[in-house]
Amino acid sequence: MKELHILIVEDDEELAKSLQLFLNEIAQTTVSHDGFEGQMLGQEGIYDLVVLDLMLPQVNGYDILKHWRNEDHLSMPVLILTAKDTLDDKVHGFQLGADDYLTKPFHREELIMRVKALLKRSGHLGNDNQLTVGPFKVNLSNRIVSVNDKPLELNGKEFDLLVYFIQNPDTIITKDQIFDRLWGFESETAISVVEVYMSNLRKKLKKSSSLSPIKTLRNVGYMFETEALA
Amino acid sequence: MKELHILIVEDDEELAKSLQLFLNEIAQTTVSHDGFEGQMLGQEGIYDLVVLDLMLPQVNGYDILKHWRNEDHLSMPVLILTAKDTLDDKVHGFQLGADDYLTKPFHREELIMRVKALLKRSGHLGNDNQLTVGPFKVNLSNRIVSVNDKPLELNGKEFDLLVYFIQNPDTIITKDQIFDRLWGFESETAISVVEVYMSNLRKKLKKSSSLSPIKTLRNVGYMFETEALA
DNA sequence: CGAAGCAAGCATAAATTAAGCTTAAAAATT
DNA sequence: AATTTTTAAGCTTAATTTATGCTTGCTTCG
Numbered sequence A, B: 001m002k003e004l005h006i007l008i009v010e011d012d013e014e015l016a017k018s019l020q021l022f023l024n025e026i027a028q029t030t031v032s033h034d035g036f037e038g039q040m041l042g043q044e045g046i047y048d049l050v051v052l053d054l055m056l057p058q059v060n061g062y063d064i065l066k067h068w069r070n071e072d073h074l075s076m077p078v079l080i081l082t083a084k085d086t087l088d089d090k091v092h093g094f095q096l097g098a099d100d101y102l103t104k105p106f107h108r109e110e111l112i113m114r115v116k117a118l119l120k121r122s123g124h125l126g127n128d129n130q131l132t133v134g135p136f137k138v139n140l141s142n143r144i145v146s147v148n149d150k151p152l153e154l155n156g157k158e159f160d161l162l163v164y165f166i167q168n169p170d171t172i173i174t175k176d177q178i179f180d181r182l183w184g185f186e187s188e189t190a191i192s193v194v195e196v197y198m199s200n201l202r203k204k205l206k207k208s209s210s211l212s213p214i215k216t217l218r219n220v221g222y223m224f225e226t227e228a229l230a
Numbered sequence C: 001c002g003a004a005g006c007a008a009g010c011a012t013a014a015a016t017t018a019a020g021c022t023t024a025a026a027a028a029t030t
Numbered sequence D: 001a002a003t004t005t006t007t008a009a010g011c012t013t014a015a016t017t018t019a020t021g022c023t024t025g026c027t028t029c030g
Helices: A013-023 A035-043 A061-071 A087-095 A108-121 A156-167 A175-182 A193-209 B013-023 B035-043 B061-071 B087-095 B108-121 B156-167 B175-182 B193-209
Strands: A005-009 A028-032 A049-052 A078-082 A100-103 A130-133 A136-139 A144-147 A150-152 A214-217 A221-224 B005-009 B028-032 B049-052 B078-082 B100-103 B130-133 B136-139 B144-147 B150-152 B214-217 B221-224
Touching: A005 A013, A005 A035, A013 A028, A013 A108, A028 A035, A035 A061, A049 A061, A049 A108, A061 A078, A061 A087, A078 A108, A087 A100, A087 B108, A100 A108, A108 B087, A108 B108, A130 A156, A136 A156, A144 A193, A150 A193, A156 A175, A156 A193, A156 A221, A175 A193, A175 A221, A193 A214, B005 B013, B005 B035, B013 B028, B013 B108, B028 B035, B035 B061, B049 B061, B049 B108, B061 B078, B061 B087, B078 B108, B087 B100, B100 B108, B130 B156, B136 B156, B144 B193, B150 B193, B156 B175, B156 B193, B156 B221, B175 B193, B175 B221, B193 B214
Parallel strands: A005 A028, A005 A049, A049 A078, A078 A100, B005 B028, B005 B049, B049 B078, B078 B100
Antiparallel strands: A130 A136, A136 A144, A144 A150, A214 A221, B130 B136, B136 B144, B144 B150, B214 B221
């Protein structure tokens, strides 16, 4: 299971499938062929990046992006991928908060490069698949974690949980977001598992590094505080 | 708003001048027409972003970027601006750690948009989800409040209450409005809870800042007065 | 006029509720 | 069999609500 999640909103099923194929080599992908559904999925706030087509049936890609940025206050990187190639279109896209704008037809390599660049810049992907925050080093390819160069053994879900926090430092993450990201919406599991894993992760962090960087915001969520790492 | 500093490395003096003209509207700019000098300047590590041409006399733009990333461990965003438009060139640029790649000829607007997007993503350009009124700063994404830069701890409902006032300064808000917004119409709770929370919030504000910006309008409602913040 | 009465709102503390934590055991997966 | 995942239960702690008496300003009427 990959730690990165990319949402693809693209109505052309053929293209969507290739996109998924391309991007699967760096992340887990979710595809929506419908603008409305895509918007809903994005609202979950669990994706590390979104590839967004502009011309969708019913809903306009611009409006989706606008809503994400202005109403939902979501800050994940968004790459617009579209046939609309006029300057006005690009400017409009960027003004609404896009991070990159690629016009069809495009090269597979360029898409991957641009996606990687965005993930890197937004702190969701490190050089050679390594994320570093304070004393934490997380290697996404071999799933090895160290704190102050001391190895830290985490099992699968504990690792995924830590990665999610490391990728979103100083940001509130709700219990539902954690659940949706690690277990998936449709999971039958009780949401209280999240608490169990929080407890386990915190215990291990404390034991190995005597750090307690994850704060609880009762009724709101959790937050990994980088300030507490000094 | 001009604390941003952009380095432009471009040997074509004509183009460099236009670039400077374009980018001056968002940042302070420094131009170098020479690869060596440009590399040195970049090494200072004081720039928030670099616009880099690839074909430079003597030194190759790729090598400069490579050196910055691998030897100097510099992480500022770099936008490559060049006439080299083959896929291989782009891939190469991204692999060396570029954040964006724009080919000549380009539109002024697009350059500015892309530069802004990079600055935003790297946290140098305001993207903050923050409300500010007088000495109050309320960050909606991490629910942190400060008054005169002094942190103020509020629990869930207290925070929601303050946000409601901050979002509607100098406006009368009735007790019912507060109740409906924080508890919902159908709530069974007695409406006098509002008074309790008003009391708690006021006490905390007073204690931390000795301000009492919320006035009671008997039989009418409450009002957060910005005038009282001088 | 001015004191009594009254209602709105305030302050504090006590009681209640519920969110989140911890642990251990059961179930599933390897 | 060993490890991971999930459930369940009791516990802890913080937020929420209620209850109570107090303060303030307005109204009324002696």
